[in-house]
Amino acid sequence: MIERGHVPVLLNEVLEHLDSAREGTYIDGTIGLAGHAVEILKRNPRAALIGLDVDELALDRVKETLKPYADRVRLYQADFRYLPDLDFDFSEVRGLLLDLGLSSFQLDSPERGFSFNQEGPLDMRMDLRNKTTAFKIVDSYSEPKLAHLFQEYGELRQAKRLAREIVARRKVRKFETTVDLRQVIEQVCHWIPQKGKVHPAAKVFQALRIEVNQELRGLGEFLETMAARVPAGARFVVISFHSLEDRIVKRTFARLGGGAEAPALMRLLTRKPVRPTDEEIIANSRSKPAKLRAAEKI
Ligand SMILES: C[S@@+](CC[C@H](N)C(=O)[O-])C[C@H]1O[C@@H](n2cnc3c(N)ncnc32)[C@H](O)[C@@H]1O
Numbered sequence: 001m002i003e004r005g006h007v008p009v010l011l012n013e014v015l016e017h018l019d020s021a022r023e024g025t026y027i028d029g030t031i032g033l034a035g036h037a038v039e040i041l042k043r044n045p046r047a048a049l050i051g052l053d054v055d056e057l058a059l060d061r062v063k064e065t066l067k068p069y070a071d072r073v074r075l076y077q078a079d080f081r082y083l084p085d086l087d088f089d090f091s092e093v094r095g096l097l098l099d100l101g102l103s104s105f106q107l108d109s110p111e112r113g114f115s116f117n118q119e120g121p122l123d124m125r126m127d128l129r130n131k132t133t134a135f136k137i138v139d140s141y142s143e144p145k146l147a148h149l150f151q152e153y154g155e156l157r158q159a160k161r162l163a164r165e166i167v168a169r170r171k172v173r174k175f176e177t178t179v180d181l182r183q184v185i186e187q188v189c190h191w192i193p194q195k196g197k198v199h200p201a202a203k204v205f206q207a208l209r210i211e212v213n214q215e216l217r218g219l220g221e222f223l224e225t226m227a228a229r230v231p232a233g234a235r236f237v238v239i240s241f242h243s244l245e246d247r248i249v250k251r252t253f254a255r256l257g258g259g260a261e262a263p264a265l266m267r268l269l270t271r272k273p274v275r276p277t278d279e280e281i282i283a284n285s286r287s288k289p290a291k292l293r294a295a296e297k298i
Pocket of ligand 1: 104
C-alpha cells in the first residue's frame with residue numbers, strides 16, 4: 001500500500017520510460033516512501049528491486065510498505081552515489097530511477113527543518129548521520145560564503161544583503177529555528193505575499209538544503225559510471241525539481257549520447273524534459289517543478 005497522502009510524481013511516465021514490465025532488476029536510488037517502487041513490483045511479478053535511501057526513517061516505512069514483495073527486494077541505507085562502489089552484479093539491471101530531492105514525508109516533518117512554513121530546528125539533513133546541519137552553516141559560514149550560497153543555489157537577488165544581515169544578527173542571537181530564519185528573510189527581501197510569486201525563503205531553504213546534503217556533488221559522475229556498468233537496454237530515468245540539478249542531468253545525458261569526445265553509450269529517450277500534466281499539478285501541486293529525463297544504454 002502506498003503511504004496515505006503520498007503521491008509519486010509522474011508515475012505513469014516513470015514506468016513507461018523505465019519500460020518496467022521487463023523481467024530483471026530495477027534500482028530505485030532514492031526510494032523515499034516507495035511510491036514508484038511499489039508500483040514496479042506490483043505490476044511486474046518478474047521484477048526485483050534494489051532500493052536505496054540515505055534516510056533511515058523513510059527506509060523504516062518502506063520496509064513495511066514493501067513487505068508483500070520482500071523476497072524480491074533489497075534495501076540499503078546508502079547514498080546512491082556510492083552504488084558503483086558496492087559489490088553488486090549489475091548485469092541484470094533493466095532500469096535505474098532517481099527521483100531527486102525531498103519526499104513529502106521529510107517536508108511534512110517539522111522536526112526535520114525542511115519547511116519554512118512550519119517551526120522546527122534548522123536541520124535539513126536527509127541523512128541523520130551527516131554532521132552538517134543548516135544551523136551549522138547559518139551560524140558559521142562567512143558573509144561572502146553565505147552570499148555565494150544564496151546566489152548560486154537559491155538564485156536569490158538579495159543574497160549579499162541577506163548574508164550581511166544574518167552575520168550581523170547571529171552575533172546577538174543565534175538562528176535556532178526555521179521561523180527565526182524566515183523572519184529575517186522576509187524583512188531583508190521586503191516580502192509581501194503575492195499570487196504566483198515565490199517566497200524568498202523557498203529559495204534560501206533550497207540553497208541551504210543543497211549545501212547540507214551536497215545534492216549536486218557527483219550526480220553527473222554517478223550517471224556516467226553507471227552507464228558504463230549496466231547492460232544494453234538498461235534505462236535511466238531521472239526526475240529533478242530544480243534547474244541546477246536538471247542542467248547536470250541534461251548535460252550528462254547529452255555527453256553519454258556521444259559527440260566529438262567519445263562514442264555514444266546511451267540514446268536519449270526524451271529530447272525535452274517530460275513535465276506533469278495540468279491534472280497532475282492540480283491533484284499534487286508539489287509535482288509542478290518536476291522534470292523527467294530518460295536515456296537507454298545502447
Ligand atoms: C523525492 S523522494 C523519492 C520519492 C519516491 N520516489 C516515492 O515515490 O516515494 C527523494 C528521496 O531520495 C532520498 N535521497 C536524496 N538524495 C539521496 C542520495 N544521494 N542517495 C540516496 N537517497 C537520497 C531522500 O532522502 C528522499 O527520501
